[in-house]
Amino acid sequence: MFDSTQSMPSGSGSLRPSRRAFTLGAAAALGAARTGGLASAAPSPSGGSRDTLVLVYLRGGLDGLSAVVPAFEASALQAQRPGLLVPTSASQGAVQLDGMFTLHPSLAPLEGMFRDGELAVLHAVGSQDPTRSHFAARRAIDAGVIGQAVSGTPGGWAGRALRRVPEAASNAPRGLALGAVLPRTLQGGPRVIPVNDPGNFADYGDASTSARRRAALAAMHLNAIGAPGSQSVRTRVAQSGMSAVAALDVLGGIDFGRTPAPLAAYPDTLLGSRMRDAATLLIENIGTEVIHVEHGDWDDHDDMGPNSGDLASRLDDLGRSLAAFRADLGPDLDRTTVLVYSEFGRRVDENGSRGTDHGRGGVAFALGGAVNGGQVFGTWPGLVPAALEGGALAVTTDLRDVFAEALERRLGLQNAALAFPGHSHTPVGLFS
């Protein structure tokens, strides 16, 4: 019944002027605070049209039906989750998106970006792998393949893409995960590194031996790469040591404690600080191509709320963090694409704990200067029992198609099949 896929040519056009106006206003506000520095290292956004891709992974399975409510399905929702209804009227704080879908009141900070055509919503999106295991679902999404191929395909889709796009003339990490663990998404890529605390990454040890130690450290890792009989674990340690030595220099020159732009009110949360660090990396323009942020825990098996309590406060955190990030970036949004996604949505029916169990289709968000924002993408599969996939919203848009489009249109990858082996890309129409 509902199909907004592929093209929305006329509707989004009218939104352009206001978006530009916002961009220019923010640029003017930021002008004084920006201090070029490393700006020359990265590819020109206007020339090569290469963005930095910011991946925000919501761990645990975000309930898409609470975040972006299909208001036109009120009776189905009432029947299947009577205790978990999210208001859809403007008077109760819901944001009207397109006459069919409304944003959870706690996501109200996203409204301006949606209206300005910078933010798009994707619904009934997910993996083609039917698993309901968090870990298997996440692995499939991160690996960029499904089913048996997940264990037989090393590395992740972003790591694979980075190997195939031209390298910027910079020592910066090409893929940087703001966290302690390198996600599978980036594994296998060149100069990919997790950084848990970027502001405290670079300087350590006694100054009198610092330069000599740094040189010895580089030599040790270089020698270990070249040592005879190198084995995989050792080689990986040596290579990542080289990346880390290089990153010490690049990240050491960045002030992560900078004052954000005046309108960028980051919440005092882990996600807020991660997004602020991501904005710093973008504004400094060091040439990092993929930034990964992880945020949890969205596994709402019990006491989901959804209008007060944990889910609502997480949505509030997400909305405010993204809005602050956008305000902080100002004109740099034009060379940025943010994709927000989770490993699956949740079942339509509520369980015995006022929560929901693992489902299938969920929501994703895309934010960026080139995003065809202001609309909800997707083919709506419906909530009648026959349309459900084992009690859950079906998946009609493959997340791989969303990622693939970002890689081809914004990261400069010629052919997304290089990142998603065996997958043939169906256009989503997410970018202008």
Next chain:
Amino acid sequence: MQTGTTSGIDASAPTRSGTTASASVIGAAGLRRSLMARATFGHRREDRAELDALGQDAWLDLQLQPELIDDSSMDARLGAYPWLGVGAVQGMDSATLRQNYGGGGWRLSEESKSVRILRAKDSRRQLFERVVDFWNDHFNVPFTAQDANYLRPVHEERVIRRHAFGKFPEFLAAVAMSPAMGAFLDQDSNRAGLPNENYARELLELHTLGEGNGYTEEDVREVARCFTGWTYVRHWEPGAFGTFRFDSSVHDQGYKTVLGRLIPNGGQLDGVRVLRLLALDPRTARHVSSKLVRWFLGEDAAAGLVMVSGQSIVDRVTGVFLATDGDIRAMLREILSVESLRAVQPWRRRRLKQPFHFGMSFLRALEIEITNPSTAVYGLAGLGQVPFEWPDPDGYPDETDAWASNLAPRWRFASAILNGWTSWSSVPSGKLASFCQGVGPEAWGRCVSAALTGGEMDTSDVEAIQAFVDGAPSTPGAADLLAAFELGASSPSFQTI
């Protein structure tokens, strides 16, 4: 089996590189170094002396009987944590809990992590502690939710530590009844008619059969039905808080079918039947065996690529599991046998230390004092791995690719400690020099290797450290020796075992 008496090749061992050694020439001392590296949280001179004195087999035998190992100094140190070992939180009302342990149980959380660090670093029952870490990941319960916070120490003391060297089926049953697991995976609200499948799914996927290993979504739902009513006494309920309780009033009375087997309604027996069905299933045996093999011997061995007598080590350990009804000690004996270690060729098939293991091995090797265990927790946070903080039921990833790229925090960690810049550790003055007594700067590279690993570091690392010392602008002094140790801890070979 007895190889502890042969020697002669050991002189080749102060350094190692991928091409020089082979299975036929590795000597007894080389095997002992490998055993020490893999079975403990890292080399320490007094432990190494004991291993050398006992020989490989006797030392392993002793480590497999931790009750025979005198750990009184550890016990004395743990006297500072009165809730340990007595399950003190069970039976307390919420007001008392809050009063004793802080709102939300934060003090229990912090102290549990402190205790974990102290035991890993200083307990003489090292193999036991390494295995406890394994099971803490396999049956992970993080400090996250309210009740799980209070009950996590009970999970540790009465479930994980009690069964870590026991039999898998009993272990699995204890976990199924562990109130902390019930709180974490929502068993307290798994009720007839409205099943919550959180625990059921992880039981099949993580604890027993392994992901996608011969069960369906329908099985997940049916297992959840079998476990309806398996809960624990919550604050507001009559009975002792935090003890297991079967609530027959919310148990699903219908018939269930699990893995093709009919489970007639038997009340609490439904769950027991499921556990029996799963615990000794050959797929469970293989899943658990291969994870344990990976823990000690690395990814190649876990993938079935390393053979002993024509059979992969995973097959052999799976065979032991099935033949002994899941006897964990028997499996460990097979995994750490001389034959397995020889076949793995540990100097060739490295295994990356996870960050916690790295931190412990550094502190152990240099005999660094933890002066303030509760702030040491924050030191480990900088490394990216604090005990009991992995938020998901699958435990910290045991994968090279997850950890290999996060090296810079390790360099910073070692450096801060050696420079005396932490609030929780102390390196007594003269400590580093004591490792290199009588050794001139021209041999500091080898001295660092001996101190940190018992002489296990790669030649290329040792040479780079030596080149650093040799390149000092004036006569190498204390600052250069300290830096040489920083480099040693940061070297590629110190990141692996």
